[in-house]
Amino acid sequence: MYYPKQIPYILDREFQEHIEYKEYLFKELNDYCMCIWQMHSKRILNKTIYNYILPDACIDIVIDFSNKTIRFAGFSKETIPFELNKKIDYMGVRLKPGSFYLLFKIGADQIMDHPLPFSKIDNSDSLHEIFTLTDVNERLNIFKNYLLDKIKNKPNTKYIEVVEQLYQTPKEQTVITIAESFNYNKRHLYRIFKMNYGLSPKVLLNILRLHLCLTLMIENDIDFIEVANICGFYDQAHFIKEIKKYTGFSPLRLLIINNVLFLQYIYVCQSYNYIWRWKYMYETITTNIMVENVKETIEFYQSKLGFQKVLSVPEEGSILDFAIIKKDNISIMFQERKNLLDEYPTLQKNEIIPTFTLFITVKDVEKLYEELNDKVKIAKELHKTFYDKSEFAIFDNNGNVLTIAC
Structure with missing residues (x-):
C-alpha cells in the first residue's frame, strides 16, 4: 500500500528531540485519507528547527493552532524546509493522491506547489470551531466529522486506485503504457493527471518510485542495486540522482544510514489511535x-x-x-x-x-597466507598470537594494514 514516509524528519534527530509527531488512522476515512497527523513542540523552541517535507503527491489540510490559520498545501518539485519556531501546534489531514479533486471539485493543480488559505477553497465555517479546543481527541473528532461529511456521497475512487496500481508495479510503467491503459493520448492523459493529482504522469511516477525505493531501503534488507531495479530506475546513476534530488541527502549518507539505523515501528491501535514510535538499534558498521x-x-x-x-x-x-x-x-x-x-x-x-588497521577473520588463514605471500607486501609474517589465533598482516595499495586471522 502506498504510504509515503517523510524520511528527512525520521532521520533528523534534532527534530525528534524537540518535536512530537503522531499519525492517526481512521478506517472510515481510509479510502480517501492517508491519516490525520499532529505535530507540536515538546517545549517552547529557543532556536529554529526545520521540518523537511518530501514530495509525496498528497495534498494536506494544515491547521496552525498557534496562528489560527488553515490552508491547503502540496509539494511536487523538491524537499521543502519549513522553519519551526517558538510554540508549534499543528494538526492536518494527508489526503490520498486524487482525493482533493474528488472532495472539493477543484483541480489539484490549483493547489500543488501553490498553498492556498482554506477559505479560498471552502468558505464554510465547518472547521473554525476547532480553534476553541485544546484536547487532542476533541480536535480529532471535529476534523474527522468534517471529512466524513465530505465523503458521505462516496465519490468514485478510480483515480485514487490508479496511484496504488502504479506504486505496486513501477518498473512496468511509462507515460506511454499508462496512456494506453486509459485509452487516452498523451496530451489528454496529461490534462487528466494535472486535474486529479496536480502532477504530470512523469512526475507522479518519479515520486512513487522514490517512495517505494525509500520504503524498501528503510524496512527491508534488500541490496541497493536490487532496489533500483525493483523501482524501475534505468541505471544506477539515475537512481542516485533522483534520491539526492528529492531527499536532500547524498547517496552515501543514505547508504550509511541504511546500514547502521534500524527503524522499528510500534503500532498502538485503540479506538482511533495510531501512534508512530521509533527505536534505534545498531545492526552493522x-x-x-x-x-x-x-x-x-x-x-x-x-x-x-x-x-x-x-x-x-x-x-x-x-x-x-x-x-x-x-x-x-x-x-x-x-x-x-x-x-x-x-x-x-x-x-x-x-x-x-594510514592511521588504522582492519582485522579480518577467515576460515583457513594458512592457505590464504600461501596464496598472498608473493603477491602483496607482507606487514607481519604468519604467527601464533597470545590470544590463540593464527594471523598475518599485509599492506594494501594505500598503505593500510590488513590483519588476517583465524
Missing part, C-alpha cells in the same frame, strides 16, 4: 575508507583478496568517487579523497596517512 584512487583500490582488493564490486559512483569511468566492495560477509566502502573532503571539510589533510 561498515568502514568507509578515504583513498586517493578508488578504481586502483578496487582492483587491488579484487585481484589480491577476491572481493567483488557491489556498486560505484559513477557506475563506470576512470575516476570513481565512491564504491562498495564485498566478499562473503564483509563489506568495505571506499571514497575518493576530494569527494569525501567536500562532504566533510574537517577531514582536510595534505595527504592521506
Whole structure:
C-alpha cells in the first residue's frame, strides 16, 4: 500500500528531540485519507528547527493552532524546509493522491506547489470551531466529522486506485503504457493527471518510485542495486540522482544510514489511535575508507583478496568517487579523497596517512597466507598470537594494514 514516509524528519534527530509527531488512522476515512497527523513542540523552541517535507503527491489540510490559520498545501518539485519556531501546534489531514479533486471539485493543480488559505477553497465555517479546543481527541473528532461529511456521497475512487496500481508495479510503467491503459493520448492523459493529482504522469511516477525505493531501503534488507531495479530506475546513476534530488541527502549518507539505523515501528491501535514510535538499534558498521584512487583500490582488493564490486559512483569511468566492495560477509566502502573532503571539510589533510588497521577473520588463514605471500607486501609474517589465533598482516595499495586471522 502506498504510504509515503517523510524520511528527512525520521532521520533528523534534532527534530525528534524537540518535536512530537503522531499519525492517526481512521478506517472510515481510509479510502480517501492517508491519516490525520499532529505535530507540536515538546517545549517552547529557543532556536529554529526545520521540518523537511518530501514530495509525496498528497495534498494536506494544515491547521496552525498557534496562528489560527488553515490552508491547503502540496509539494511536487523538491524537499521543502519549513522553519519551526517558538510554540508549534499543528494538526492536518494527508489526503490520498486524487482525493482533493474528488472532495472539493477543484483541480489539484490549483493547489500543488501553490498553498492556498482554506477559505479560498471552502468558505464554510465547518472547521473554525476547532480553534476553541485544546484536547487532542476533541480536535480529532471535529476534523474527522468534517471529512466524513465530505465523503458521505462516496465519490468514485478510480483515480485514487490508479496511484496504488502504479506504486505496486513501477518498473512496468511509462507515460506511454499508462496512456494506453486509459485509452487516452498523451496530451489528454496529461490534462487528466494535472486535474486529479496536480502532477504530470512523469512526475507522479518519479515520486512513487522514490517512495517505494525509500520504503524498501528503510524496512527491508534488500541490496541497493536490487532496489533500483525493483523501482524501475534505468541505471544506477539515475537512481542516485533522483534520491539526492528529492531527499536532500547524498547517496552515501543514505547508504550509511541504511546500514547502521534500524527503524522499528510500534503500532498502538485503540479506538482511533495510531501512534508512530521509533527505536534505534545498531545492526552493522561498515568502514568507509578515504583513498586517493578508488578504481586502483578496487582492483587491488579484487585481484589480491577476491572481493567483488557491489556498486560505484559513477557506475563506470576512470575516476570513481565512491564504491562498495564485498566478499562473503564483509563489506568495505571506499571514497575518493576530494569527494569525501567536500562532504566533510574537517577531514582536510595534505595527504592521506594510514592511521588504522582492519582485522579480518577467515576460515583457513594458512592457505590464504600461501596464496598472498608473493603477491602483496607482507606487514607481519604468519604467527601464533597470545590470544590463540593464527594471523598475518599485509599492506594494501594505500598503505593500510590488513590483519588476517583465524
